[in-house]
Amino acid sequence: MDESKSSEGGIRLRSRLAVFEHITEENKPKKRKFGSSRYNDSDDSSPSESELVIDETPTVVKKKHKKKPSIKISEEVLNLKCEWISCDSIFKSWIELNDHLLNHAGANSGTMCLWTNCNTDCKTVPFLMQHVSYHGYLTKLKNIGSNVLTRESLPECKHEKSEKIILRKEGYMCEWEYCMLNFYNVCEFYMHMEMHVNANPREANEKKNEIILCDWAGCKLKFATKYKLAEHLRTHTHEKVMACPTCGTLFANRTKFVDHRKRQLSEHLQSYQCSQCLKLFPTERLLREHTRSHINHYKCQMCNMTCATPSRLAEHIRFRHLDMKPYKCDQCDKAFKTKYNLATHIKTHGEDAESCEFCSYKCRSKVGMQSHYKKKHDQSAPIFECHTCKKKLKRGQFLTKHLMKIHNYHWPSGHSRFR
Known part of the structure; x- marks a missing residue:
């Protein structure tokens, strides 16, 4: 631990796990210290009670903050507003909102979504119903995100609003053993998965042969409670529990949503710094999480590449050692290894969407425009x-x-x- 003191016992700096904190000496808790050295009970030279030197410096007792009672996602109070054109209905239940939106879609004369600022042409009525159902899902998640913001003081989100709804031609497949039902409605799919979870006892009890098992295809993990199973099942179904009401980003748990907001704190308010790359973070936990990225624990069996995470290693193997390109472009004969690469390529078939404000250069992606700006116009210091x-x-x-x-x-x- 590195320490440095100011001349009059002012500020003491200490580093811990590459964390830099400012702790004033006057607020640092004092401990009662016995000023005696070690001695044996049989030793006549051992000090008496009156000879023990006690540091009577008053201790500073840190007030314990009462932990706010947590609210389960299922207990969140919902106020879900329908944003279909000329409709201002409000619902307390996601299922009620979903049924209401399906009625809108069924009564619609065409396949155009009339949700505020959407106007997506879904081509067919079934796809329109899938699309509007997802609008209801996003409305619920953003409502829960808003509830969290009212209970907690979190930084503002500075990201641009983005709500992408991707039609799933294959629908939502339940891969639970002996089930394999297919749904075109996201609400019905997640309600169905909840039924599988609730079929289990509240807690596992092996003596009574009550086992809580994930029966998703290829899984078979065991869990202590059905709530842990529900949490795990989201890794298979990609269900999210809340969204940022500002930018629309979806999150699998509350912690990730809070991190999303705290990461956007102004740099001068972020007080935890990485000793390796000097990057700043708003919390010690985020710093600890980041420091792992500097340590490569995973080695490729086919070359000497080492990676910090299993996902990075899998990505390396896919790009460096495998020839499979499962993502094919439907407008040309090219194929790609990831959905992201395919999506980037598809933009080359469209018109130039980005224009440089400093010259006549145009391109189809924001990444391309950023690259152009850095090469041609960036005047910032090295x-x-x-x-x-x-x-x-x-x-x-x-x-x-x-x-x-x-x-x-x-x-x-x-x-x-x-x-």
Whole structure:
């Protein structure tokens, strides 16, 4: 632990897990200390009670904050407003809102979604019903997110609003053993999965042969309670429990939503710093989570590449060692290894959507526009520095070329870049 004191016992700085905190000496809890050394009971030289030196400095008792009672997702009070054109109905239940939206879709003369600011043409009535049902799902999740914000003081979200509803031509398949039902309605699908969870006892009891098991295809994990099973099942069904009411991002639990908001704190308010990359974080937990990214625990069996997480290792194997390209473009003969790469490629078939405000350059993606801006118009100061000669450069790739060409550095075996 590193410490430094100010001249008059002012501020003491300490680092812990690369965490930098400011603790004033006057607020630091004092402990009652006995000023005697070790001694044996049989030793005549042991001090008497009157000889024990006691530090009588008054202790500062830290007030315990009462933990606010947590509210279960199922107990959240809902006020779900229908945003269908010329409708201002409000519902207390997601199921009621879903039924109401399906009535709107069924009564609609065409296949155009009339939800406020949507106007998506779903092509067929079944797809329109799937689409409007998802609007209801998003409304519920954002309502729960709003409830959390009213109970907790969290930073504002600065992200742009984005609500993408992707039609699932194959519907929502329940892969529970001996079930395999298919649903075109997200509400009915998640209600159905809740039925599978509730078929279990509240707690597992092996003596009574009461086992709580995930029967999703290829799983078979056991759980202590049905609530843990419900939480786990979301990894299979991709169900979310709340959304940011500002930007619409979906979250699988409350912690991730809170992290989403806290990450957007102004940099000068983020007081936890990584000692490796100097990145700042708003909480110690987020810093601890980040520090794991600097340690590579997982090694590829086919080369010397090492990764910080299993998902990064899987991504490496997919790109470096496998030839499978399951995602095919329906407008040309190209295929890709990930959905993201396919989505990026599909934009090349459309019109240029991005225009540079400084010149006549146009492109189809925000990533392409950002790359153009950095190359042609960015006047900001260099942010990369060579640790050998202290030369400053604007981009990471320029630093890489500099290290290899000028200083004869090479990437570690199995890696494709410096870290």
